[in-house]
Amino acid sequence: MTGKATLTVLARMSLVAAALLLAGCSGPQAGSGPGWTAQPDASGTSGSGAAAASPGASGSASASASATPSEPQGAATASSWKTFSDPAKTVSFDLPQDWIAQSVTPEQGVLPGGLKIEVKKPDGTFVAALRTGLPSSAAGCPDNARHPYTVISSVPFDLAAQGGEGTIPPRMVYRVIQGYRYFGSYGITNLVGGTDGQACELRNVVRGPAGKGDYSFGDVVTLKAFAPDEKVAPAMPFDTVAQAAQYVNGSSDFANVQRMLMSLKVKN
Secondary structure, three states, X not given: OOHHHHHHHHHHHHHHHHHHHHHHHOOOOOOOOOOOOOOOOOOOOOOOOOOOOOOOOOOOOOOOOOOOOOOOOOOOOOOOEEEEEOOXXXXXXXXXXOOEEEEEOOOOOOOOOOOEEEEXXXXXXXXXXXXXXXOOOOOOOOHHHOEEEEEEEEEEOOOXXXXXXXXXXXXXXXXXXXXXXXXXXXXXEEEOOOEOOEEOEXXXXXOOOOOOOEEEXXXXXXXXXXXXXXXXXXXXXXXXXXXXXXXXXXXXXXXXXXXHHHOOEEOO
């Protein structure tokens, strides 16, 4: 083989090797995407422009929040799920396979037929409670008792609810209210939080059909700015709003809770 022919063969072999290398780099990366997460509003407010990902979908879906400038990271949910329903089939929701849903005695004052279902982890850690048959309430809110609050995540989902003045389409939310620390809570709601970014309390409550009462699904029914001598749990204290946003955007615990709460179905 002449020197010129040898150079030609070597050049062709180099081109083939480069093409193979590029093809390998462009393929999918194993484990690069998180599990199911829902997509909150880009603004972090209670608008209606957000779209929820299908609970059965896989892959990456980032969760944005106005409280932090950093790019949020989706978190993976549990790999195995089950469905809970009360004996009368009035409510149902999905939860991770190893979590426990148990009917307990409701608090006094609920309407006839009202339920309370607690969800816990295998070690007994409380996660959330579903309450139905709650009487409607509207406490006063003087200006000197209002506190600033921030909506970290707000995702609309399909749920039967009673509309009217002071309501919005049902949403799964994570909000923090500012006191001596920032106190965060997750839940479902169709009630307007407050005006001008301030409120006395934030209610994780959906207004139910007339005569059936309201219902709540979350860690607490009402989030407020706790006093230093008050018990905060199961609400969560944070030093900054950015810490709360980090929990929402990067915690698999929150991703599991979000999926569970948004799976709720209520039979009217």
